[in-house]
Amino acid sequence: MPDSTPAELHTGATPLLQTVGLTKRYGTFLANEAIDIDIWPQQIHALLGENGAGKSTLVKAIYGLIQPSEGEMRWQGDKMVLSGPSEARSRGIGMVFQHFSLFDNLTVAENVALGLDGKESFKDMSARLEQVSRVYGLPLDPRREVWQLSVGERQRIEIVRALMQNPKFLILDEPTAVLTPQEADQLFVVLDRLKAEGRAILYISHKLEEVKRLCDTATILRGGKKISTCNPKAETAGSLARMMVGGEIKEVKAAANRQTTVPRLVVNELNLEPDDPHGVRLQHISFELKGGEILGIAGVAGNGQDELFAALSGERQAQDPGTIVIDGQAAGHLSITQRRKLGAAFVPEERLGHGTAPRMKLSENALLTGHAASGMVQHGFVNTAATLKTVDRATETFDVRKAKRDPEAASLSGGNLQKFIVGREILRNPAVLVVSQPTWGVDAGAAAVIRQALLDLAASGAAVLVTSQDLDELAEITDRIAVMFHGHLSEPMATSEASREKLGLLMGGSTLEHKEAAHAVGA
Amino acid sequence: MQLVLEKRAERSNTIALISPLIAIGLTLVTMSILFAILGKNPISALGVYFIDPLTDSYSLQEIAVKATPLVMIAIGLSLCYLANAWNIGAEGQFLIGAVAGSWLAVKTQGTDAGPWVLPAMLLLGAIGGALYALIPAICKVRFGASEILTSLMLVYVADLFLDYLVRGPWRDPKGFNFPTTAEFDPVATVPVLIEGGRLHLGGIIALVAVAAGAVLLSRTIKGFEIRVVGAAPRAARFGGFNSNQLILLTFAISGALAGMAGIIEVAGPVGHLQPGISPGYGFTAIIVAFLGRLNPVGILIAGLFLALTFIGGEQAQIAMKIPLDVTKVFQGILLFFVLACDSLILYRFKLIFASPKVSRGAH
Numbered sequence: 049m050p051d052s053t054p055a056e057l058h059t060g061a062t063p064l065l066q067t068v069g070l071t072k073r074y075g076t077f078l079a080n081e082a083i084d085i086d087i088w089p090q091q092i093h094a095l096l097g098e099n100g101a102g103k104s105t106l107v108k109a110i111y112g113l114i115q116p117s118e119g120e121m122r123w124q125g126d127k128m129v130l131s132g133p134s135e136a137r138s139r140g141i142g143m144v145f146q147h148f149s150l151f152d153n154l155t156v157a158e159n160v161a162l163g164l165d166g167k168e169s170f171k172d173m174s175a176r177l178e179q180v181s182r183v184y185g186l187p188l189d190p191r192r193e194v195w196q197l198s199v200g201e202r203q204r205i206e207i208v209r210a211l212m213q214n215p216k217f218l219i220l221d222e223p224t225a226v227l228t229p230q231e232a233d234q235l236f237v238v239l240d241r242l243k244a245e246g247r248a249i250l251y252i253s254h255k256l257e258e259v260k261r262l263c264d265t266a267t268i269l270r271g272g273k274k275i276s277t278c279n280p281k282a283e284t285a286g287s288l289a290r291m292m293v294g295g296e297i298k299e300v301k302a303a304a305n306r307q308t309t310v311p312r313l314v315v316n317e318l319n320l321e322p323d324d325p326h327g328v329r330l331q332h333i334s335f336e337l338k339g340g341e342i343l344g345i346a347g348v349a350g351n352g353q354d355e356l357f358a359a360l361s362g363e364r365q366a367q368d369p370g371t372i373v374i375d376g377q378a379a380g381h382l383s384i385t386q387r388r389k390l391g392a393a394f395v396p397e398e399r400l401g402h403g404t405a406p407r408m409k410l411s412e413n414a415l416l417t418g419h420a421a422s423g424m425v426q427h428g429f430v431n432t433a434a435t436l437k438t439v440d441r442a443t444e445t446f447d448v449r450k451a452k453r454d455p456e457a458a459s460l461s462g463g464n465l466q467k468f469i470v471g472r473e474i475l476r477n478p479a480v481l482v483v484s485q486p487t488w489g490v491d492a493g494a495a496a497v498i499r500q501a502l503l504d505l506a507a508s509g510a511a512v513l514v515t516s517q518d519l520d521e522l523a524e525i526t527d528r529i530a531v532m533f534h535g536h537l538s539e540p541m542a543t544s545e546a547s548r549e550k551l552g553l554l555m556g557g558s559t560l561e562h563k564e565a566a567h568a569v570g571a
Numbered sequence: 572m573q574l575v576l577e578k579r580a581e582r583s584n585t586i587a588l589i590s591p592l593i594a595i596g597l598t599l600v601t602m603s604i605l606f607a608i609l610g611k612n613p614i615s616a617l618g619v620y621f622i623d624p625l626t627d628s629y630s631l632q633e634i635a636v637k638a639t640p641l642v643m644i645a646i647g648l649s650l651c652y653l654a655n656a657w658n659i660g661a662e663g664q665f666l667i668g669a670v671a672g673s674w675l676a677v678k679t680q681g682t683d684a685g686p687w688v689l690p691a692m693l694l695l696g697a698i699g700g701a702l703y704a705l706i707p708a709i710c711k712v713r714f715g716a717s718e719i720l721t722s723l724m725l726v727y728v729a730d731l732f733l734d735y736l737v738r739g740p741w742r743d744p745k746g747f748n749f750p751t752t753a754e755f756d757p758v759a760t761v762p763v764l765i766e767g768g769r770l771h772l773g774g775i776i777a778l779v780a781v782a783a784g785a786v787l788l789s790r791t792i793k794g795f796e797i798r799v800v801g802a803a804p805r806a807a808r809f810g811g812f813n814s815n816q817l818i819l820l821t822f823a824i825s826g827a828l829a830g831m832a833g834i835i836e837v838a839g840p841v842g843h844l845q846p847g848i849s850p851g852y853g854f855t856a857i858i859v860a861f862l863g864r865l866n867p868v869g870i871l872i873a874g875l876f877l878a879l880t881f882i883g884g885e886q887a888q889i890a891m892k893i894p895l896d897v898t899k900v901f902q903g904i905l906l907f908f909v910l911a912c913d914s915l916i917l918y919r920f921k922l923i924f925a926s927p928k929v930s931r932g933a934h
Binding site: 401402403405406407412 | 790792798799802803807809
């Protein structure tokens with residue numbers, strides 16, 4: 049591959065890709081309504097919007113995964129109808145999905161080969177893979193198996209796979225959601241380079257600072273409609289957010305004189321073997337969390353956060369009772385129900401299928417975690433009035449919007465379901481709340497309600513543990529932050545001293561010396 | 572033009588209710604074609620199958636008698652299936668229940684044992700069925716063995732075990748070498764409800780099972796656990812519900828009900844233990860459970876309907892010389908359509924007229 053720049057680039061008056069009045073209907077629901085968007089070569093174009101704004105629908109149409117109901121797409125000025133992603137790829141449209149489609153037990157080269165439509169030999173392909181990854185500064189060893197790689201490396205495979213098709217236009221769906229700040233910086237260098245080569249990039253994100261820094265143009269979607277196309281560098285993060293949300297977002301406020309009390313959740317030397325072969329082993333995890341305090345756990349996904357949640361909740365039990373102490377009671381050997389009886393409450397990352405049974409009513413989902421305490425069960429019989437009362441109280445206190453009093457969990461939007469789940473747990477007045485990714489995939493309004501609820505719960509004396517990949521969220525609500533890497537948890541530090549650089553180093557697994565150095569610099 | 576299945580935005584509750592009726596309709600159409608191929612008039616054949624049995628008291632009673640084991644077994648099976656535990660071996664549990672209860676009847680034969688014999692037999696039948704059902708359940712929980720295979724294979728073990736008993740140790744010495752036990756004593760017989768009729772106490776027990784199943788599922792925490800563990804296993808673990816324990820529990824209940832149905836059948840309509848006491852009740856009950864939407868009241872209706880096919884099949888054999896096996900064909904087709912129609916709850920058919928261009932290669 050002597051020249052990696054696309055042969056013919058239209059930098060003239062025609063956009064590379066245009067959607068004209070693009071509309072996508074699902075039944076009576078308009079997922080995209082008459083969207084006009086122009087993508088120019090040599091530009092990074094941000095696509096902004098909350099969950100459900102229609103970003104994925106638009107991108108799926110552009111990548112040929114769905115057919116628009118109305119309107120058309122033009123490629124270099126000519127009308128384009130895509131039969132599927134492989135035709136999109138052959139035209140020069142590449143896409144990097146947020147959720148990777150990689151086979152864990154295959155090597156990097158095998159995975160790339162599976163994703164290419166080409167007919168070149170495996171050997172040539174491997175050589176080209178190495179070359180492309182080197183040229184763009186995305187180092188990859190083609191012979192390694194995917195399960196051994198970090199999330200950032202897995203994303204590299206997806207990017208390199210897309211680049212090997214030599215695309216004129218590359219779509220990236222929330223690429224930095226799984227990266228450390230440093231990894232994100234490296235990615236931006238790559239993207240700038242791709243832009244300099246004349247390619248166009250559509251960059252989907254909701255991280256506004258990132259968009260301001262990186263993108264030349266931004267199109268904002270809300271409720272399936274295009275709100276505006278603007279120059280993000282000329283806007284403020286606040287003005288962009290207002291366009292996304294369509295109003296002011298409530299500021300989250302911590303109580304002024306919050307006081308910490310006695311330790312309510314103590315973890316001593318927690319070690320746990322994973323129950324699945326590609327899981328993470330928890331090693332020497334120790335921390336202490338006082339009442340009134342919010343501790344954040346940062347880290348790239350897949351570094352043991354899921355395993356830690358399972359160990360803390362009691363979905364998996366530890367051998368030694370003393371490894372987990374809830375309100376002074378050794379709980380390592382207790383089941384999740386017994387831990388709830390001690391006053392612990394849990395909110396897992398997955399709302400549907402883990403936090404709730406999707407096809408069951410909210411009242412039944414209130415019973416799911418409330419059956420241990422709170423009078424919902426008497427002599428083995430369910431007190432339906434009590435479960436409905438929990439639904440009503442959660443609805444009222446946390447502004448859960450739903451079509452009827454007691455709908456199926458799956459019928460609620462992500463934000464409203466998360467408000468219900470968090471509400472269901474907080475209404476039990478827990479002594480300890482362990483919550484994982486509290487605002488993942490949740491709209492800004494609901495996120496603010498949930499963060500405020502966590503702050504208020506801590507102010508009332510509970511100990512709150514928040515695991516999140518969103519460093520801004522952790523900065524906003526936590527008192528201390530620790531970082532999880534390869535099953536180890538770093539020493540918690542005060543949030544005021546936790547710079548993005550310091551956290552990023554820890555998230556990338558810098559050695560103890562680095563860590564000490566970082567501490568020294570920060571202190 | 573092409574026909575595609577499109578996922579519905581949410582499950583359709585209307586379809587959920589009428590899906591069994593659509594399935595029955597499709598089955599009747601298929602059966603008509605089958606009758607026509609056999610050279611019988613489809614209208615009169617369907618009349619003999621489904622209308623004639625409803626016109627006289629004897630047949631109506633007989634339907635209730637046949638529905639009794641079907642409903643009892645299906646109630647138990649529905650608990651298993653809701654909990655994602657696939658008990659296919661109710662037929663075996665039915666037979667072992669019959670054997671366990673018959674043991675007492677054989678042992679007390681000709682003694683002056685009192686009226687405690689029948690309740691004790693029912694209890695033994697339930698225990699026998701439950702223990703037999705626990706074999707595949709324990710193998711599943713302890714060793715991860717597929718309960719579908721083990722429970723099914725144990726049916727044949729039970730069948731041969733019963734066969735051995737009535738040909739060997741329990742054979743009626745005055746029975747002219749027929750493989751059967753002696754007729755049970757009156758204290759070991761399920762009483763009929765109306766003098767001279769066929770309806771027996773088992774019908775009441777089946778109704779109690781329906782009511783108990785309905786209360787268990789809709790009102791109790793155990794019923795909730797059963798439903799959650801099947802519908803959302805990870806959420807069930809998060810709720811603190813132990814799926815292994817629930818597999819054991821639902822298999823035990825299911826085996827107990829099947830076993831009790833077995834001893835009721837032997838101590839009631841049959842009157843003695845012999846091979847062939849079941850025309851496949853344990854398998855037909857699987858159809859009853861699904862046709863009834865795994866809902867106790869639905870199961871009661873579905874049980875009566877399938878009982879009708881047994882009676883209708885017998886009458887069709889006599890009146891129209893239609894082989895009895897056609898009844899099994901009918902039941903099989905019905906299960907097929909019930910399961911197929913269920914996909915309409917979450918999907919719908921859609922005709923696409925303009926097919927998109929055929930995908931071109933990448934190069």
